[in-house]
Amino acid sequence: MATIVDVAERAGVSISTVSHVVNGTRRVAEKTRASVLKAIEETGYRQDALARSLRRSLTDSIGLVVSDTGQPAFADMVRGVEAEATKAGYTLLLANSGEDPEQEARTLEALSARRVDGLIVAPSAGSSGEAIDAIRNSGTPVVLMDRVGSGDSGDQVGVENLAPVRELVAHLVGHGCRAIALAAGNLNVSTISERYLGYAQAVKEAGFTVHPGHVITGSGLSQETCAAALDMLGDRGPLVPPDAVVCSSTETAIGVLEAASRLGLRIPDDLKIAVFDGFPHADLFEPRLTTVEQPAFEIGVTAMRLLQKRITQKPGDGEAWGSEVIRLKPRIVYRTSCGCAS
Template sequence: MATMVEVARKAKVSISTVSHVLNGTRNVEPETRKRVLAAIASTGYRQDALARALRRSQTDSIGLVVSDAGEPAFAEMVHGVEHAAVENGLTLVLANSAENADREKKAVQTLLNRRVDGLILARAAESDPALLQALEQEKPPTILLDRIFSQLPFDQVGADNRETMRQLVTHMIVSGHRRFALVAGDVRVPTLQERMGGFTDASLEGRLGLDEQLIITGTDREALAEELGNSLRTGQITAVIACSTPLAALSLRTLARAGISTPRDIAFATFDGFDNSDLFQPRVTTVRQPAFDMGAAAVHLLVERLRTPEASPRTVRLQQRIEWRESTEDYRRQPAGD
């Protein structure tokens, strides 16, 4: 295996000049740099990444822990993180907590043991508060992704969940809907809690009776489906909104089992949506998260945090997009007030 000495000899420069070219620690004249790179290529020299990391106290790697890598929105976030990491010369180490607090803690500790330069964390629903307390004390650069928590001393990236839900429901109220079923799921998750808050905002603004709206919460999928199915039998619900992709699948299955057609019998909309959603008949109205951009934004915040560790924490919220499709169309209903 070639050594740095051989590279220096072949390029007719000092060993320190080779080091500066490899590590970018000092400007080197273009012609000299070109000779060094040619010597590296011809000798087949490979830098010892571990030794370099120890010298620089950096590994040029970042850790990402997501709560559900299989969910489409999180998968897109991972792609965004990976893309931005490569652009910044960083290697990504990925872990999936599967919404399990113990797995989350172990994953974070493993990544820190690997000396990653920083962490991006999409917290599990049952995340142990002690984990963030430990991160706050140990102070590894940490970005919280997707699930935003107020008054935390960390940089955070999320979406405008509450406002987008308000817009979605307001539009449907204007279209004539007065009785909704909101399948909110596990509202311990801040993202789902924000979406439920947006539903409440729109209902109050639209002068709907909140006690006449069905908000279905919880973690037991069978219980959620049963409650939705029972509400549909009354014939009073005219619109169903699911707050995530798994909840959308559960809701659509429940509608199908009840023999209810969308949008003929009931309107339906969801957050996050499905891959290849245009294949659904009817096509489903979807609030699309800027998931890829959220992942990339988390990396950019982390790079800034590495450069300026004493800067004040920032929270970035990206806009979501409502894709209106046939599942919310019902030409029998007229706008309210007509």
């Protein structure tokens, strides 16, 4: 009886190539495909038996790599991925890259070695994307969550970043603010750079100038942001201190709030604040914080659903195998920190 080895040898290809032809798990050149099919016919090997023997072995496990599981938004995304993965019968392997591209690459390699069926990744700041591309090229599906890599054109699930920040700035202008700053953080992070772009567009549309001295960059950690905000808000530079600050994350918001407290600034009387990231318990602060609330849990659920689709999808299913970019809409909740009455 002919074997898979016989088919591969007669066609002059590898065993894995025969598998890809029969199961449709990867694109194969038409000439090669024809050679494999001819070899199957000549050896008398039954295609259904071959398909059963070569069917891809699944581990029913999913890898999830995020840059910082301690961040509230990421924690909710992880819960969303986990809930959907459990429902679908997958075991979730969770790892934290710590915003370290090298650690991210090592973690991705380790998960790939465990033969996970697919990966969901929130790339670290400064990630080149090479490790992710290598895994994709090996045939393992990858979905990027929340953040995207430089020039990445694969599957992505995240939130709209630009439009909500534009709306926040316009809202603050409506409250009479004329010097609006941005506590941005790390501009190498795609979400942060998009929020910066929304800020810059809105400031210019309002007829004002974007001053570098009114944009706090850096690590985005609260202590570093606080130190920069003390200089910016404390009239220690050539610019007029801002009368409002849009914070691009929970971490930067903590830093700005600490700086305002040390300087004795009253919110919203002396300084108006709005926060992107859904500050935890924002409605319990005094004053209550205006926030952009991300559908973080839904982002995780959506990312897992897309990954499951890729795991089960085969070329030739009648559906175009193109990448998907899904952006969910956040919700702005206006409270007293921006000058609203309630």
